[in-house]
Amino acid sequence: MERRDFLKGSAAVIPTSIGLQMLMSRGTAFAQMADFKDDVEVLNYALTLEYLESEFYRQGNGAKLLSGTEAGYLKQVGADEDAHVAAISQTIKDIGGEPVAAPKVDFGEAFANRESFLKTAHTFENLGVGAYLGAAGFIKKPEILQAAAGIFGVEARHAALVGDLLGLEPEGGVYKGATETPETKANVLKAAAPFLK
Amino acid sequence: MEKERQLFDGEPVIEFQNAKDRRQFLKYAGMVGVGGTLALTGVACADDKAKKPVGKKSDDPSEKPSVPQGDIDILNYALTLEFLEADFYKQGVDSGILKGRELDLIKPIADHEAAHVATLSSTISDLGGEPVAKPNFKYPDSTFKDKGDFLKTASTFEELGVKAYHGQVTLIKTPTILGAAASIAGVESRHAAVLAKLLGGNPFPAPVEGTLSMDEVLKAATPFIQS
Numbered sequence: 001m002e003r004r005d006f007l008k009g010s011a012a013v014i015p016t017s018i019g020l021q022m023l024m025s026r027g028t029a030f031a032q033m034a035d036f037k038d039d040v041e042v043l044n045y046a047l048t049l050e051y052l053e054s055e056f057y058r059q060g061n062g063a064k065l066l067s068g069t070e071a072g073y074l075k076q077v078g079a080d081e082d083a084h085v086a087a088i089s090q091t092i093k094d095i096g097g098e099p100v101a102a103p104k105v106d107f108g109e110a111f112a113n114r115e116s117f118l119k120t121a122h123t124f125e126n127l128g129v130g131a132y133l134g135a136a137g138f139i140k141k142p143e144i145l146q147a148a149a150g151i152f153g154v155e156a157r158h159a160a161l162v163g164d165l166l167g168l169e170p171e172g173g174v175y176k177g178a179t180e181t182p183e184t185k186a187n188v189l190k191a192a193a194p195f196l197k
Numbered sequence: 198m199e200k201e202r203q204l205f206d207g208e209p210v211i212e213f214q215n216a217k218d219r220r221q222f223l224k225y226a227g228m229v230g231v232g233g234t235l236a237l238t239g240v241a242c243a244d245d246k247a248k249k250p251v252g253k254k255s256d257d258p259s260e261k262p263s264v265p266q267g268d269i270d271i272l273n274y275a276l277t278l279e280f281l282e283a284d285f286y287k288q289g290v291d292s293g294i295l296k297g298r299e300l301d302l303i304k305p306i307a308d309h310e311a312a313h314v315a316t317l318s319s320t321i322s323d324l325g326g327e328p329v330a331k332p333n334f335k336y337p338d339s340t341f342k343d344k345g346d347f348l349k350t351a352s353t354f355e356e357l358g359v360k361a362y363h364g365q366v367t368l369i370k371t372p373t374i375l376g377a378a379a380s381i382a383g384v385e386s387r388h389a390a391v392l393a394k395l396l397g398g399n400p401f402p403a404p405v406e407g408t409l410s411m412d413e414v415l416k417a418a419t420p421f422i423q424s
Contacts (some may be wrong), residue, residue, distance in 0.1 A: 005352075010232075033387075037288040060299065073394075073400065073401075076399075076401045077401065079404070080401055083404035084404060084405075086403070087404075095306075099322075106316075115281070129383055133376070133379055133380060133383065136376065136379055137372055137375075137376055142366075142367040143367070144368050145366060145367065145375075146363070146366050146408070147405065148405040149366045149379055149382070149406070150405035150406040150407075150408075151362060151404075151405055152379065152383060152402070152406075153359060153363065153382060153383060153385075153386035153405075153406035154386065154401065154404060154405060154406060156384070156386040156387050156390075157386045157387065157390035157400055157401055158260075158390075158401070159385035159387065159392045160390045160391050160400075161391070161394060161400045164302070164391060164394060168303050170302050170304070170305045171305045171308075174302065174305075174387065174391060175305050175306075175309065175384065175387050175388075176384075176387075177289075178308065178309040178312035178313060178316075178381075178384060179312075179316075179377075179380040179381055179383075179384060180379070180380045180383035180384060181380070182376070182380070192322055
């Protein structure tokens with residue numbers, strides 16, 4: 001059965017086992033990979049992405065490509081990313097780790113105009129959603145998991161809102177189906193690579 | 198969302214199909230505790246339950262994983278909230294009060310909530326638990342006649358749902374169920390942001406999603422459960 005069909009289906013047409021397999025596969029897919037050895041590694045991975053986003057919005061919002069309510073939304077998104085950088089850095093220190101330094105970044109032509117700014121933002125936000133969900137299974141401390149989940153949800157808010165500002169199709173643009181999809185560390189780093197110097 | 202905000206001005210909206218489902222729903226409030234004394238009892242109760250895995254007996258245990266009863270309870274709690282959302286959005290979409298981009302944005306939400314109901318129900322069954330039956334819901338007359346009322350209630354439900362899921366993050370014992378719940382919670386966050394924007398509210402009320410305990414969520418819901 002196609003995933004899309006499943007999502008649009010009703011309980012009546014879904015074999016009992018499918019629901020469980022669907023749900024369980026999301027957990028096991030990432031829990032079996034050995035991408036992170038401890039919570040500090042997960043947090044530093046998240047911190048790198050948050051640094052990337054934070055700097056992206058600092059430059060993007062500074063470019064004055066937006067106006068009115070839209071500018072206000074993106075300013076808030078940028079402030080959220082700054083808060084994530086601060087919170088994750090502090091958490092890493094609190095558990096005895098050393099936060100990674102901010103990466104050197106290059107956003108190319110992302111700030112050419114409103115659309116390129118929002119499109120790149122949309123890419124970053126959805127990447128962040130997948131990254132957090134993909135890494136969640138490696139987190140051992142419950143309070144860190146709680147914080148990571150809380151950040152993950154806000155990245156999903158950002159992704160949806162920016163998708164709507166772009167006037168994208170609701171399903172597939174604003175939303176990405178009935179469940180979020182985890183992304184592996186390898187895929188996330190590959191997607192982020194063009195922006196890292 | 199303000200914790201004090203009353204849903205539907207105190208009108209009953211949830212009517213369970215049978216007394217057992219209602220008792221099970223109300224039980225959660227007791228489990229997580231109302232006040233210090235009950236909270237202590239609740240913790241002991243939850244721990245006790247956690248030690249007793251449930252699950253249908255099967256020749257192949259890998260087909261029917263056993264999980265703590267507490268996780269099944271959390272899934273049923275989520276299912277009840279998803280039933281409410283699914284019912285609410287279906288009526289909203291069918292009502293004809295939504296048009297254009299608003300309708301386009303809300304139709305998929307209705308589909309998502311229906312998918313969450315289906316997925317949670319079959320997951321609970323597969324784990325050997327018993328999914329709660331769909332309760333009956335009643336809404337104030339204006340809910341599906343006035344677009345503003347509908348959107349406000351939708352936004353309240355989404356913010357409540359987001360906090361309800363995040364409130365269970367550290368309580369879910371089974372990693373795979375946690376991953377599944379998170380993958381649903383993220384979608385609820387998307388819904389919450391979209392509805393806030395449609396209402397002219399704040400799509401990003403905090404840099405980190407807030408949490409509500411079952412007790413707090415149920416305090417918002419129980420005044421509307423018919424006995």
